[in-house]
Amino acid sequence: MKKAGKIMLIIALSFIGALFAGLLIVLANSPGKLTPLKDSQGNVIQGSISEKVWIEVNGISQGMFIRGENSQNPVILYLHGGPGTPMLQFISYLEKSERLEKYFTVCYWDQRGSGMTYSKSTDPSTMTVEQMVEDTREVTEYLKSRFGQDKIYLLGHSWGSYLGVKTIEKYPENYLAYIGIGQTSNFVESERLSYDYMLNHAKDINDKDVIEKLEKFDPHAEGFPLLQEKDHQLDYLMVRTATLNRYGIGHVHQGIPQGMTFNGMVLRTLFVFKGYTLSEKINWFLGADFSMIYLFPVLLKDNFFESSVKFEIPFYIIHGVYDYMVSYTLAKEYLDVLEAPKREFFSFDNSAHSPNLEEPEKAIQIFRKIALENSF
Secondary structure, eight states, X not given: OHHHHHHHHHHHHHHHHHHHHHHHHHHHTOBSOOOOOBOTXXXXXXXXXXXXXXXXXXXXXXXXXXEESOTTSOEEEEEOOTTTOOOHHHHHHSOOSSOGGGTSEEEEEOOTTSGGGOOTTSOGGGOSHHHXXXXXXXXXXXXHHHHTXXXXXXXXXXXXXXXXHHHHHHOGGGEEEEEEESOOSBHHHHHHHHHHHXXXXXHHXXXXXXXXXXXXXXXXXXXXTSOBOTTSOOBHHXXXXXXXXXXXXXXXXXXXXXXXXXXXXXXXXXXXXSSSBHHHHHHHHHHHHHHHHHHHHHHTTOBHHHHOOBOSSOEEEEEETTOTTTTHHHHHHHXXXXXXXXXXXXXXXXXXXXXXXHSHHHHHHHHXXXXXXTOO
């Protein structure tokens, strides 16, 4: 018995030691400060910006990361998706030598209720599209003032493309152009198209597990896609997201290491990202849940084909042909019906929902083209 007790003690101490070592590694990777921008030789680029900024935005302190190789470059405000999932850690992890920050100063803002801006004291009643639009305006005014520019570019990805459209409708005077990546339009119809594709593909390849899970849900039921199975063992959105990523039609088309999920990739990139402190990394997950609860249902109540078709500034869409997280087909149809001084659709043939990360060189060329067409 004594020998067994010693063995148990050794196991327990080893487990505690491993946890402690793991915590030290996480802390070492969580200084809460961005690394400087470097050139291809590993030298810090003189005059570059790579910083973490906090400003007061409509009553609460909100955080953002600002990066750029030259402060005289035009400015892009990057509206992240989710709702509630800032992605600079993922963007910087996949970053190659050719990056957007060579030609633009880019602000990656953690929106109200998200990432490092998340706080348990945030009033849920402020988690509205109207409030988010006003927050976007305040951040825009800060960037305009700081970098001495009358107008900036607004980029919205996924949920951010919904927020971006609502912002340029109300405050077009602040922006040179709008760029939507994974542009939302009619979200419920998009989800139905996604469901049909997944189910048909699952049947084509005889993926019985996915077929069984999907057939538990009715894409034409009231409340879709916010549905749960009768015994509440399955949540449709969880099944849908896992299946999209499994089939290469979700967040990315390719690039997830074999045996790893997209969520696993996000965890890995968050683990090594130095811009967040440990508490801010925890808040990243809390904010993702918090924001989804209050903002995701908004997407289901709107149809841009009916509500948002006239714009005063140039409107561009960048979309991956394999994107079934937000419909590529509907995004093309939406651009065809909207009115804007300029409009253009860019297809990415090897991408799903994140073409700017999957085909970065092509994306950067398009951003530069847009800037040449819509300079100061």
